[in-house]
Amino acid sequence: MGSQNLVVCRAGEGRLTIAGSGAWTADNATRLESCIDNARPNDAPRLEIDMGDVEEFDTYGAWILERLMRGDGRPRQVSLVRLPEKFHDLVEGVRRTNRSAPARPQRVVWPLALLANIGRGVEVAGAEALRLAAMVGALVALFGRALVAPRRFRLTSIVHHLDRVGVRAVPIIILITLLIGAIIAQQGFFHFRRFGADDYVVDLVGILTLREIGVLIVSIMVAGRSGSSYTAELGSMKMREEIDALRTMGRDPLEVLVLPRIIALVVALPLLTLIGAMAALIGGGIVASIYGMEPSLYVARLREVVSISDFEVGMIKAPFMALVIGLVACTEGFQVRGSAESLGARTTSSVVKAIFLVIVLDGIFAMFFSSMGM
Amino acid sequence: MKDTDAPKAIEVTDLVVEFGRNRVLDHLSLDVRTGEILGLVGASGGGKSVLLRTMLGLIRKRQGRIAIFGVDRDKATLQELQTLERRWGVLYQQGALFSSLTVFQNIEFPIREYLRTPQRLMREIANAKLEMVGLRPEDGDKLPSELSGGMTKRVALARALALDPAIAFLDEPTSGLDPIAAREFGVLIRTLQRTLGLTVFMVTHEIEALQTICDRVAALAGGRIVAIGPMPQLLEIEDPWVKSYFRGVRGAPSSAPVTP
Numbered sequence: 260m261g262s263q264n265l266v267v268c269r270a271g272e273g274r275l276t277i278a279g280s281g282a283w284t285a286d287n288a289t290r291l292e293s294c295i296d297n298a299r300p301n302d303a304p305r306l307e308i309d310m311g312d313v314e315e316f317d318t319y320g321a322w323i324l325e326r327l328m329r330g331d332g333r334p335r336q337v338s339l340v341r342l343p344e345k346f347h348d349l350v351e352g353v354r355r356t357n358r359s360a361p362a363r364p365q366r367v368v369w370p371l372a373l374l375a376n377i378g379r380g381v382e383v384a385g386a387e388a389l390r391l392a393a394m395v396g397a398l399v400a401l402f403g404r405a406l407v408a409p410r411r412f413r414l415t416s417i418v419h420h421l422d423r424v425g426v427r428a429v430p431i432i433i434l435i436t437l438l439i440g441a442i443i444a445q446q447g448f449f450h451f452r453r454f455g456a457d458d459y460v461v462d463l464v465g466i467l468t469l470r471e472i473g474v475l476i477v478s479i480m481v482a483g484r485s486g487s488s489y490t491a492e493l494g495s496m497k498m499r500e501e502i503d504a505l506r507t508m509g510r511d512p513l514e515v516l517v518l519p520r521i522i523a524l525v526v527a528l529p530l531l532t533l534i535g536a537m538a539a540l541i542g543g544g545i546v547a548s549i550y551g552m553e554p555s556l557y558v559a560r561l562r563e564v565v566s567i568s569d570f571e572v573g574m575i576k577a578p579f580m581a582l583v584i585g586l587v588a589c590t591e592g593f594q595v596r597g598s599a600e601s602l603g604a605r606t607t608s609s610v611v612k613a614i615f616l617v618i619v620l621d622g623i624f625a626m627f628f629s630s631m632g633m
Numbered sequence: 634m635k636d637t638d639a640p641k642a643i644e645v646t647d648l649v650v651e652f653g654r655n656r657v658l659d660h661l662s663l664d665v666r667t668g669e670i671l672g673l674v675g676a677s678g679g680g681k682s683v684l685l686r687t688m689l690g691l692i693r694k695r696q697g698r699i700a701i702f703g704v705d706r707d708k709a710t711l712q713e714l715q716t717l718e719r720r721w722g723v724l725y726q727q728g729a730l731f732s733s734l735t736v737f738q739n740i741e742f743p744i745r746e747y748l749r750t751p752q753r754l755m756r757e758i759a760n761a762k763l764e765m766v767g768l769r770p771e772d773g774d775k776l777p778s779e780l781s782g783g784m785t786k787r788v789a790l791a792r793a794l795a796l797d798p799a800i801a802f803l804d805e806p807t808s809g810l811d812p813i814a815a816r817e818f819g820v821l822i823r824t825l826q827r828t829l830g831l832t833v834f835m836v837t838h839e840i841e842a843l844q845t846i847c848d849r850v851a852a853l854a855g856g857r858i859v860a861i862g863p864m865p866q867l868l869e870i871e872d873p874w875v876k877s878y879f880r881g882v883r884g885a886p887s888s889a890p891v892t893p
Contacts, residue, residue, distance in 0.1 A: 286748065288748065288750055289748070318758065319797065322761050348827060352765055353765070355764065596778060597732060597778020598733045600733030
């Protein structure tokens, strides 16, 4: 099929005859197009197209024929002969299409395009900040109303989400924080031993994990684990009009979907932080005993150097981190539009934003606590 | 079944499909002739879509043989399967358009995958297809989420027909369309079928579509084809399920009480 002639050209005086043959179908479309393009640069004022020997024909062939008949802008008389009866409808059908020229995309000079991009970026960032603020406002109002009518808290839902984001996260949180504690201790021993300052490793592990690392690692884990799932859940519900269904049933999606999720997160994250901090201390202790420090000595030193305020600093931050993660995740979830791609993009952006904001918030807390003298 | 001489596009023999212990298709046999439009009717949940999906190879069968243009999936080589899949087009019930591609990109997708067509020609073909299913070129740059139900069906049809297939499988092509749009869509399928010489296998509930565009109608009940034939002939059949399905259809035996 591939080698057979599709087009035969005969140039007569003042006229060009293009005789088609074989299969004018999709499989041959590319070859057919180039055959015809080769035949066309001929100045003959009359063009005759003979379709008598074409055996197979489909939309591709019909369109190429139609394009040939419309010509290339040069005035010429075109006639179509011996078109088999059964192909008439198809040629007729294709004739009506591609009438309007496709719209050319506007060309923009690049400095302008750059400026436009920056402008659009600022606009988007502003709109997102606004949406986040709106979400905070709506949730505060909702929380207030729920305090009056506690049934609105939806205990079952909260417990369900607590199980998902809290209980089920415990093993992975323990594993990760244990390792982090161990790594910090190992590095501490490795460097402090040269100065004979083994004892200070305990200060390092204790203060660092309780104040900063514990809550940060746990928050980042939760943002990746639960924030992403919140966004994906709400996003796919949005895509399948479930959110609209909820709204038309007279239920506020924020009350039914968002509030329980965020409350669960705010309760779960401090608990996970506590568990994580303990695991990190144990991890440090294991490494300490490997480096020859008695566990009793490790514990005694911990009690000596770590104050309750170190613990408080870590724990106070946890619910705020949870709030940020939950707010970002839910806001992003509601921003999902129809396509699968947008769901993916929103989930990514939810995790990235949540982690970024968690770290920024941590920095703000650090400044706050140091000015408070904690 | 009088004229059996027309070559078979689809041959299904003794097909059994089970989900767990639930037998959905029970020794079902069905032939589709080349160049005809065959409509399949049946109760909701009665296995119509299962039959369609089994033909397409999306569901495993327990027993039986399915040959499409003489190609049996179980025995075919990868090459033959590829060739077969190049020759069929499928319209899914929900459209199943790729949500992250525009309408044009959706229609161009099979062309891009199977043929090495230059960009310009490909866009012109895609546009021709789009206009042939009754949409405007401006709709080509929209995303599937911006389309109405009827437009989605049309785009899905354009995509199913992008490669000018020899056979089209349509799963409820007119469900969810208003009667006018459904009628137009039916006429469109009929026209395309005639111009392109298509074989069409369609699952549908629209009595009107069955009457106006289908050459033959097959009724699926209890996991088998209980009746098959041209619509007027089907209306004469004494099967109780077929009778109750077509009750009240003009031309049906008037002995059946017509509910107001």
